[in-house]
Amino acid sequence: MTDPGPQLIGTVVPALDTERLRLRPLTTDDLDPVHGYLSRPDVCRFLLHEPRSREQVAESLARAVARTALAADGDGVRLAVIRRDDDQFLGEVVLMVESAAGAGAEIGWVFHPDHAGRGYATEAARTLLDFAFEALNAHRVIARLHPDNEASIRLCRRLGLRQEAHHVGNCWIPDRGVWEDTGVFAILRREWAGG
Numbered sequence: 001m002t003d004p005g006p007q008l009i010g011t012v013v014p015a016l017d018t019e020r021l022r023l024r025p026l027t028t029d030d031l032d033p034v035h036g037y038l039s040r041p042d043v044c045r046f047l048l049h050e051p052r053s054r055e056q057v058a059e060s061l062a063r064a065v066a067r068t069a070l071a072a073d074g075d076g077v078r079l080a081v082i083r084r085d086d087d088q089f090l091g092e093v094v095l096m097v098e099s100a101a102g103a104g105a106e107i108g109w110v111f112h113p114d115h116a117g118r119g120y121a122t123e124a125a126r127t128l129l130d131f132a133f134e135a136l137n138a139h140r141v142i143a144r145l146h147p148d149n150e151a152s153i154r155l156c157r158r159l160g161l162r163q164e165a166h167h168v169g170n171c172w173i174p175d176r177g178v179w180e181d182t183g184v185f186a187i188l189r190r191e192w193a194g195g
C-alpha cells in the first residue's frame with residue numbers, strides 16, 4: 001500500500017466551486033462579515049471560545065491568511081463560503097490535519113444565522129469532504145463538536161458521518177474556565193460516495 005501522507009501535507013487548498021457556493025481562502029478584507037458572526041453569543045455557544053472582539057477576529061484572520069497549505073498535525077485552512085449569485089458572505093469552513101501519519105483530516109463549519117436552514121453548510125462541507133478524499137487522499141475525516149450542538153450533529157449525519165465517541169470532560173475551554181465534553185463523528189474514504 002502506498003503512503004498516503006504526502007498529499008495531505010503540503011497541498012495548497014484552492015478555491016472550490018459548488019452549485020450555489022464558492023469556497024475560497026479567507027482574506028483580511030473579510031473582517032466585517034467574520035466579526036459579524038464570531039461576535040455573536042448564539043454562534044459561539046458551542047465553539048471553543050467566547051464571542052470575539054474586532055481586534056481578536058483581525059488577529060485570527062491575519063494568522064489564517066498566512067496559511068493556505070496544510071503542513072503539520074493541527075494545521076487548518078479556513079475557507080470563506082460565498083453565495084455565487086450575489087457574492088453574499090455566508091460563513092466559513094475549515095479543513096485541518098488531524099493526523100498526517102494516519103491520513104486523517106478534520107472539518108468544521110461556522111455560518112451566520114441569517115443564512116441557516118438552506119443547506120449551505122451541508123453543500124460546503126460536502127465539497128470539503130470530496131476535496132479531502134479525492135485531492136488529499138485522506139483515509140478518514142472527522143468532525144468534533146459539543147454533544148449538545150444538535151444542528152451540527154444533524155449536519156454530520158446528513159453527510160454520512162457516524163458518531164464514534166463521546167469524550168467526557170476532555171476539552172478545556174479557557175474563555176469559560178470549564179471542561180466540556182466532545183462528540184467525535186467520522187467517515188472513511190471507502191464509505192464516502194459524495195454524501
Ligand SMILES: CC(C)(COP(=O)(O)OP(=O)(O)OC[C@H]1O[C@@H](n2cnc3c(N)ncnc32)[C@H](O)[C@@H]1OP(=O)(O)O)[C@@H](O)C(=O)NCCC(=O)NCCS
Nearest residue numbers: 043046109110111116117118119120121122145151152154
Ligand atoms: C452548525 C451549523 C453550520 C448548521 O447550520 P444549518 O443551517 O443547520 O445547516 P445547513 O446550512 O446545511 O442547513 C441544513 C438545514 O436546512 C434544511 N435545508 C433546506 N434546504 C436544504 C438543502 N438544499 N440541502 C440540505 N438541507 C437543506 C435542512 O433540512 C436542515 O434543516 P434541519 O437541520 O432543521 O433538518 C450552524 O448551526 C452554525 O453555524 N452554528 C454555529 C457555529 C457552530 O456551532 N459550528 C459548529 C461547531 S462544531
